Amino acid sequence: MNRFLTSHTGLRSFSFSVFLWATVQAAMAQTDNAERRYQNAVRLIQQKDYTKAKAELRPLTDGQTGGIAPYAHYYHALADFNLKRFSESRMMLRQLIDRFPNWKKLDDVYYLLGAAYFESGQYEEGIENLGRIGDPALKADVSKLEAYYFGQINDLNRLKLMQKEFPNNRELALTLIDQIQRTSTSPADLELSDRLTNRFGIPAIARPVATESNPNATASTVVKPERNRNKGYYNVAVLFPFRINEINPEERARSNQYALDLYNGMKLAKTKLQSEGITVNLFAYDVDNDVSKMTALVANPGFVQNDLIIGPLYAEPNRVATEFANANSILLVNPISTSSELIANQPLAFLATPSLNQQALKTAAFARTLSMVKKAAIYFGNTRKDSTLAVLYQNELKRIGYAIQDFRKVGADLESIRLSETNKPGHIFLVSSDENMGPKLLRLLNQRKIEVPVIATASAFDFVKDPLSVFTKSDLYLVYPEFVDQQRPETDEFEEQYLDQRNLIPSTYAYQGYDLLLFFGRTLARNRGQITSRSQLKTAPEEGYLLSGYDYTASNENQVVPIVKFDGTRFTLIK
Template sequence: MNRNFASHAGLKSCRFVFLLWATVQVAMAQSDNAERRYQYAVRFIQQKEYVKAKAELKPLTEGRTGIAPYAHYYHALADFNLKRFSESRMMLKQLIDRFPNWKKMDDVYYLLGAAYFENGQFEEGLENMTRIGDPNLKQDVSKLETYYFSQINDLNRLKVMQKEFSNNRELALALIDQIQRTSTAPADLELSDRLTNRFGIPAIPRPASAETAANSATVTKPEKNRNKGYFNVAVMFPFRLNEINPDDRARSNQYALDLYNGMKLAKTKLQSEGITVNLFAYDVDNDVSKMTTLVNNPGFIQNDLLIGPLYAEPNRLATEFANQNNILLVNPISTSSELIANQPLAFLASPSLNQQAVKTVAFARTLSTLKKATIYFGNSRKDSTLAALYQAELKRIGFSVVEFRKIGADLETVKVSEVSKPGHIFLASSDENTGPKLLRLLAQRKVEVPVIATSSAFDFDKNPLSVFTKSDLYLVYPEFVDQQRPGSEEFEEQYLEQRNIIPSTYAYQGYDLLLFFGRALARNRGQITNRAQLKTTPEEGYLLSGYDYSGSNENQVVPIVKFDGTRFLIANTF
């Protein structure tokens, strides 16, 4: 236990000296010797000469005169500052037993609670704090509890304590902070979510010392503070905590957990750079009522960045809240530009389908002088939408589309041949079997033209590398992770050590997203009002391909990769 609280107690004791001195003058119908001893003791305490103070006070504690309770109290205060907490408690209990009706009893409970806290007896300390009735002491109690609870690193103990003292706000905030920093267990996240809805979120980072706790601890913020030195980030994902089965490897919410776990590693990385980020997870599915509860919680305004929600209606409410309170909102995986239309503070971490089409067409122009293209697409809505956007962009720049066709398991309807071959072929498919099938068909028909396909048209785990050796095969791959990129191996090792699984693409996305926006918040002191403040350079160490918001509020980086015989490399430079 950190013992620096003595400075805080000392500051508070000075207030007591002033308050009690006038009262004592009236109470002292004692001998001149007693009065002199008391005056010396008070002066010694002001000078931090606690041993000398005790020597003067000890004889005064033995009677039942008006000065005796004051002597008990200051004797206990001297013991406290000498770190003799057991002796301090004994003297305070003696005071309570002998003078139960003393009018300064709230001050006694305060000091007695602090003495228990110092010995790690938090439950006993809390019991004494709850006995305090003086409203003028409530702020001091809050600061004291905030400091001591922040020193508890045992999550289970905090949970037991919070269950026993369920109405204590400072204890609830300490538990929320501990969960968000150390745990991803579904039950813990659910508890954190429930407590956050009731008590709000911690308004300050963990104090480094009791003195800073005394001087800077606050429970609520009357207005948003942009220069507080740390950043609160709300993560609103469909964690679906009530549905989690620990034995189920195919969880519907696994991607949300992976995103969040990646962010936790980014939080550690940011901390090493001197950027403090507090992560707060909220279980927000396609539930408008849950989002309504969050935005109506006064403490929610303390966030500097909102990540999610991932469904349209909750996202709409979150976007309105972000605009009203000048808070940045980011969707980590959506490719729908509708989410950011006319929303200056809403951003997409991924390029929209339209952006993918525009950037891919620009790349396709460099592959052939023949201004003809063939477009194939799969059964999903995403496939057909991307294909339509690609076709529109080709026509806009003067290309002709010789074949625009939906294809399924059977590719026999495909008309392309050696005689009618286009300048390039574009394939948008979410079926991982379609890519290899199309390549085999083109080889059979001796059609040798560049093929640009979405990465989702291939299974990188099952397809042999020989599938990707076609000289003119390019993959539109927004989630591409270059394993040779600096930091990638370290990230994978850390993730594997902490989660006992290899990180998914979502884990990489979560890591990069928080790293990028955390740095942007720090660089701009939390005041991001336009996309010009969101910049990145290749040297910043992202694991994916980076971010570019120079033209819009969606990420404009669209990686197109090519297999070089040993690994995939970025083929486009724009």
């Protein structure tokens, strides 16, 4: 059988000639008259003269025509279907099932019966009959049929009830996801959409649909859809290691908590954007350090409908995603990486967090304003990030004419530092991921009576445990990419909303997720989704952001590197 979807019903029709002639020859018990009537009915159906075809087929359904009888039932039902007599079509198909329960073509019967129920709005009965089909070769046709009819349902509550009754039906889930993202802002609906997206993926915006002019297309036919730039909304794929299957509600410290926090911040930004008239659809994907999963994801024809990709957070999946994004002119943003390598020679890939190289450049420029003495001491901790930033900073200082008086890795014991009151640099730079290292260095400098400006990474301090007196040194400055000004009204509003919705105090990652989607969502809307270069990403220092904003005027790395100072009562941004 050669199946295709007609343009007005979505139901496949059939090319009969060879198949039906073989059927007639195989029917040993029929009379010449029955055979002639059957062949004539076939020709009439091919000519779309369904009423006359029924007249020829009706006498052949009495069970006295041997092997022809079940076929006569089926094509009589098909003729009724095309005449939009759906009740009569269902009645004839049920009669066929009752009379010929072992007929070899029952899968085709269930397919037509399901379509007849769909046409009458009896979706549950339609799904049940399609579920009885056992032939794997028909599964693609079933998916297309369901996608066609489910797409006509505009009642969101009806779709939710149906999906609850048939939780494993993929086409139903995809239709519900699409309906929620287009019509609902309810937190419960969006949570449902997220769960379904993690399980079933993103709805394919343009599915391959066969027509009478293209009768051989099937659901497995790969047709790359064109991106719809004027759809009025923006699709955002979030590719994070959510590790949904590993989540234990009893655990407080989860390995994936940062991913959940980033995403929860984005969901609040989605609501904020909606209030500005910008509709963003978030589609979350559980993508860990798995290249094969990322490869399969970008192979999905519907994935090209995304306007922004956030993540993945691991290098190899990110490489696959970046290649796809560049090939399809889609923005890709890594929310937390500080590696410039991820965006090298990638015109549409961006870092939301300033890279280590950018931090070194901006910090060195700031250091020049602190002292006329062009000598520096650089100390760094045990992590690769610490040593990398220290080396980058050293290189930049040397480039601008500084002498490096001391450059060393420091551990718990700082006594190896070769500084004294009479042998001191113009400034000290401390890079450490050990939150105890900052206070230790300040105590050492105080003991040795060394009074020089100190620039340190914020990660060298514990802002919860360290008393404020630690930060009162008049010339202590912190490089703090994650700085949030707690005095701003936007911060209070965000924290209240986050606490109300998540019952958690927002982490740094929640702030980052919020700002990222807010900035890039506004950028997409301003450019109607058509972004081809970073020149279209306007600098955003304020405008309701919780962190310190974005600047891509000279690079695809965010060039905003916040440096803060304690003013006696609070930390303030000085650069």
